[in-house]
Amino acid sequence: MISGARGRFSAVLRRNKRLSPSCSLLVLQRPDGFPDAYPGQFVSIRVCESPVPLLRRPYSIMDLTPGSLSLLVKVVGRGSAAIASRRPGETVDLVGPLGGVGFPDPENGTAVFVAGGTGLAPLLFAARTWRRKRLGIKTYLLYGAGSRDELLRDLVAGEFSACRFATLDGSAGYHGDVVALCGDLVKRKRIRAGTLYSCGPRSMVRALVEGAGESFGDHHTSLESIMACGVGACRGCTVPLKAAGTTALRTVCSDGTVFRANDIAWEEWEE
Amino acid sequence: MKGRSVRLSIGPVTFRNRVFLASGPAGYGTEYAGLIRLDRLGGIVTKTITLKPRPGNPGRRLWETTAGLLNSIGLENVGARAFFAEKLPALADAGGRPVVSLGAEDWDDYCRLLDVASASSGVEAFELNMSCPNVERGGMAVGGDADLLGTYVRRARETLAGAIIIAKLTPNVGDIAALAVAAAEAGADAITAINTVVGADLRPGGEPVFRRVKAGLSGPAILPVALDAVWKIAHAVDIPVIGAGGISSVEDAGKFFAAGAAALQVGTAIFYDPGLPERIVESLEAGGIPGPAASQSLSGSAE
Numbered sequence: 150m151i152s153g154a155r156g157r158f159s160a161v162l163r164r165n166k167r168l169s170p171s172c173s174l175l176v177l178q179r180p181d182g183f184p185d186a187y188p189g190q191f192v193s194i195r196v197c198e199s200p201v202p203l204l205r206r207p208y209s210i211m212d213l214t215p216g217s218l219s220l221l222v223k224v225v226g227r228g229s230a231a232i233a234s235r236r237p238g239e240t241v242d243l244v245g246p247l248g249g250v251g252f253p254d255p256e257n258g259t260a261v262f263v264a265g266g267t268g269l270a271p272l273l274f275a276a277r278t279w280r281r282k283r284l285g286i287k288t289y290l291l292y293g294a295g296s297r298d299e300l301l302r303d304l305v306a307g308e309f310s311a312c313r314f315a316t317l318d319g320s321a322g323y324h325g326d327v328v329a330l331c332g333d334l335v336k337r338k339r340i341r342a343g344t345l346y347s348c349g350p351r352s353m354v355r356a357l358v359e360g361a362g363e364s365f366g367d368h369h370t371s372l373e374s375i376m377a378c379g380v381g382a383c384r385g386c387t388v389p390l391k392a393a394g395t396t397a398l399r400t401v402c403s404d405g406t407v408f409r410a411n412d413i414a415w416e417e418w419e420e
Numbered sequence: 421m422k423g424r425s426v427r428l429s430i431g432p433v434t435f436r437n438r439v440f441l442a443s444g445p446a447g448y449g450t451e452y453a454g455l456i457r458l459d460r461l462g463g464i465v466t467k468t469i470t471l472k473p474r475p476g477n478p479g480r481r482l483w484e485t486t487a488g489l490l491n492s493i494g495l496e497n498v499g500a501r502a503f504f505a506e507k508l509p510a511l512a513d514a515g516g517r518p519v520v521s522l523g524a525e526d527w528d529d530y531c532r533l534l535d536v537a538s539a540s541s542g543v544e545a546f547e548l549n550m551s552c553p554n555v556e557r558g559g560m561a562v563g564g565d566a567d568l569l570g571t572y573v574r575r576a577r578e579t580l581a582g583a584i585i586i587a588k589l590t591p592n593v594g595d596i597a598a599l600a601v602a603a604a605e606a607g608a609d610a611i612t613a614i615n616t617v618v619g620a621d622l623r624p625g626g627e628p629v630f631r632r633v634k635a636g637l638s639g640p641a642i643l644p645v646a647l648d649a650v651w652k653i654a655h656a657v658d659i660p661v662i663g664a665g666g667i668s669s670v671e672d673a674g675k676f677f678a679a680g681a682a683a684l685q686v687g688t689a690i691f692y693d694p695g696l697p698e699r700i701v702e703s704l705e706a707g708g709i710p711g712p713a714a715s716q717s718l719s720g721s722a723e
Contacts, residue, residue: 195693201486201487204484205691377489378445378690381447383444384447387481389478398475398478
């Protein structure tokens with residue numbers, strides 16, 4: 150589905166804006182020759198020159214324009230902390246765009262996005278991509294975070310046909326997780342049944358598959374994983390998919406990142 | 421003379437230079453299209469293939485440690501038939517010079533795999549992986565026993581006429597030099613040292629990270645282990661030693677040559693620095709790092 154064009158690039162960081170206590174928006178100058186990318190693809194960033202932390206860190210592309218490449222970086226450990234602390238003017242060593250399968254266009258002109266935390270990034274890229282292609286797609290975003298502070302409402306303003314929010318502590322929007330919000334909307338017939346697109350914690354996507362997701366059409370999810378090569382060579386980032394009476398291991402980096410959520414053998418996928 | 425002195429001859433086979441991609445991280449080579457110029461390297465040691473396809477290990481497969489990476493991939497591969505029919509021609513089309521890594525769970529599988537490999541035309545070099553820590557059978561069990569290792573190498577030498585045989589050794593043994601000697605006496609044309617170092621890690625709650633508990637450690641953390649092994653082996657055998665283990669910079673590459681390696685393999689580093697193998701080649705071509713001639717125990721012949 151996606152061409153193999155990718156490369157090693159050095160990109161200048163233009164903007165680093167802290168959007169929430171844990172999350173930063175990094176806007177890089179798009180390097181010369183950086184190929185076009187599809188929603189669901191990612192770049193991998195070298196953390197530093199020293200061997201600690203060792204591996205590159207993968208980030209979904211949140212936006213790619215002729216002049217810029219935007220990423221959403223949540224600090225979860227040493228690697229992401231180092232990346233989030235980069236200053237404008239510094240160069241970032243990145244490889245990409247990576248990922249073999251992106252989000253397909255919705256079948257009936259309606260896309261329902263379910264985002265948890267920074268899982269927002271590839272979904273925002275999908276909404277923007279379809280809008281730029283003038284596909285006339287209705288996009289509904291259901292977006293959950295831990296609290297009001299972590300909800301990046303400014304980032305999604307004006308990007309979707311409609312948005313609904315959920316916070317675990319009830320400080321903004323629906324009080325509960327985003328899957329419960331989705332279930333509530335379905336029960337009250339307040340949401341259209343379109344193609345479902347999700348990205349977020351595994352527990353969120355799995356709960357969606359086993360719950361409210363059944364009320365929608367196809368469910369495509371962009372997965373994340375610890376990765377080493379990012380290109381399908383090392384076979385390190387496998388996800389088990391259901392296959393005729395057994396499971397088949399596929400790599401998140403090259404066979405995804407987007408999979409049909411109902412194909413995933415969740416009970417066999419270890420964190 | 422530029423570009424010429426870096427070539428490597430092992431037996432009848434000459435490689436364009438002394439820098440290879442190590443088996444495992446490099447996959448089947450073509451995955452790195454656009455990131456690594458395969459035609460600039462001495463060769464690509466392909467992911468170990470077995471007679472039948474292997475799905476690899478279930479559960480977690482990667483875990484980053486301090487300056488290292490634990491893996492428990494479990495020799496996932498497409499099997500010999502698909503490899504020789506599809507993967508190998510694709511690598512050659514991409515300009516990569518293949519060194520085919522072979523592995524087996526038992527003697528019968530091994531002999532049948534050698535027969536399949538023998539029937540495939542065009543492979544000039546094989547690396548025997550009898551040193552993988554991530555499989556229940558074969559792997560390290562063979563590589564840690566000098567007699568068994570010799571038997572396996574001898575069989576490969578007899579079956580794969582015309583190709584060079586490289587034995588890849590595990591560091592998880594008492595005396596790696598003795599194993600190198602056994603491989604050399606059995607007819608190996610070169611030695612690769614080292615495979616991963618056995619290790620384990622625990623989650624904060626005390627649970628092992630990996631289902632099999634132990635896994636293989638690679639990356640900069642194991643470089644001193646590899647240098648020690650290369651040093652010992654280079655002083656014990658007369659065949660070329662190919663150094664591998666933790667090479668993370670041009671300076672690291674120089675250390676391997678100084679320790680007696682005739683060539684080297686870059687593995688885990690291509691995950692975070694895919695440009696490194698080419699930089700080592702450039703440096704060798706420019707005479708910027710001590711080439712193998714600096715070593716007293718040079719065994720690969722420089723032209």
